[in-house]
Amino acid sequence: MNVKTAFLNGELEEEIYMEQPESFVVPGKENKVCKLVKSLYGLKQAPKQCRDISDINVMKRMLESKFDMKDLGVVDAILGIRIHRTPQGLALSQSHYIKKVLDKFKYMEFGIVKTLLDVSFALQKNEGESDSQLEYFAMASAISETITTNGSSENNNLTITGKIHTRVRLATKSDLHHIYQLFYQIHAYHNFTHLYKATESSLGDLLFKENPLPLFYGPSVLLLEVSPTPFTQPKNNKDELGFKPVLTTFDLKFPVVEGQVEEFQSIYDDGNDKRDVFIAGYAFFYANYSCFYDKPGFYFESLYFRESYRKLGMGRLLFGTVASIAANNGFVSVEGIVAVWNKKSYDFYIDMGVEIFDEFRYGKLHGENLQKYADKEINDAGTT
Numbered sequence: 001m002n003v004k005t006a007f008l009n010g011e012l013e014e015e016i017y018m019e020q021p022e023s024f025v026v027p028g029k030e031n032k033v034c035k036l037v038k039s040l041y042g043l044k045q046a047p048k049q050c051r052d053i054s055d056i057n058v059m060k061r062m063l064e065s066k067f068d069m070k071d072l073g074v075v076d077a078i079l080g081i082r083i084h085r086t087p088q089g090l091a092l093s094q095s096h097y098i099k100k101v102l103d104k105f106k107y108m109e110f111g112i113v114k115t116l117l118d119v120s121f122a123l124q125k126n127e128g129e130s131d132s133q134l135e136y137f138a139m140a141s142a143i144s145e146t147i148t149t150n151g152s153s154e155n156n157n158l159t160i161t162g163k164i165h166t167r168v169r170l171a172t173k174s175d176l177h178h179i180y181q182l183f184y185q186i187h188a189y190h191n192f193t194h195l196y197k198a199t200e201s202s203l204g205d206l207l208f209k210e211n212p213l214p215l216f217y218g219p220s221v222l223l224l225e226v227s228p229t230p231f232t233q234p235k236n237n238k239d240e241l242g243f244k245p246v247l248t249t250f251d252l253k254f255p256v257v258e259g260q261v262e263e264f265q266s267i268y269d270d271g272n273d274k275r276d277v278f279i280a281g282y283a284f285f286y287a288n289y290s291c292f293y294d295k296p297g298f299y300f301e302s303l304y305f306r307e308s309y310r311k312l313g314m315g316r317l318l319f320g321t322v323a324s325i326a327a328n329n330g331f332v333s334v335e336g337i338v339a340v341w342n343k344k345s346y347d348f349y350i351d352m353g354v355e356i357f358d359e360f361r362y363g364k365l366h367g368e369n370l371q372k373y374a375d376k377e378i379n380d381a382g383t384t
Helices: 046-053 056-066 095-104 133-156 173-189 200-207 314-328 343-351 367-371
Strands: 017-019 033-035 081-086 089-093 158-160 163-170 220-227 246-251 256-258 278-288 297-305
Touching: 163 314, 173 200, 173 220, 173 278, 173 297, 220 314, 246 314, 278 314, 297 314, 314 343
Parallel strands: none
Antiparallel strands: 017 033, 081 089, 158 256, 163 220, 163 246, 220 278, 278 297
């Protein structure tokens, strides 16, 4: 929430005095001081007062009636630093800043090297036009900002350029922690973290039961993993669950920065001892039934990608994989909720062949309204 005049409107609890500003001294009252009746920008108490009048959850409407305000939503970037939300707190990454620096100095298409100087390059005397020292210092300054800020966490960033290799596979119990993190992130994206009631343990009980339903009939999670190096298919062509992973390569138009190497490094063991694998997103779906059909379909619950991997075409790959599973295994449909307010998402599903039924609306009985029925006799259900 951006309150444009908050620092000038905070009520003060303390008595604070200030000297008369230069050029505004009242003649004949040079020895007098001013008593502040409102918080003043630059005053150490100002942020505290600003915080007091900016309790968005309780006072948002009141503030909008008094101040010129703009709701910016949950902050995801500030001062070039990207903010990632996890159940453990906030993780900071400079991927946003790095992309801007690379684009500014036209280095978006360059590859990655282990040294800052090409060791095979022979230095020669420059007899032509001299390089711009101003541009050099501007570039050096931008790089130094990155190095200084990332010095303590340099091993937690990885930049992928040129090509990025992907693998879509069914999640296993070893992926539980990452699934929990991703489910939390989609709740944060929609500002619904207060509704996220699952724990890793309860999520494990839901997704990975000891006696699971047949493949794809129970809750199923497809994970999309990325790597700077190619994947290889399992030796038996299928994974331990009987699903053949989908391997694809994408050409990158700009570098992709994996800013959470340690947090989202895959621990899935495919027998190839491949370590440079990171989880980028997921699709969550399960079998559902309808009186419209005599066979089950898929309910497509959610599709989500971490920010670094959006707008790369991976959503088409993941949704298309779910649709392919349905078509090849006798399921008659893939259906779910499409957010009409999100035009990009809406257009994406239309482009993927999804038919939108505008005459229907999504309804949900839950929480206290659902619990009202808990004490009723089963035989009375549906009666008045």
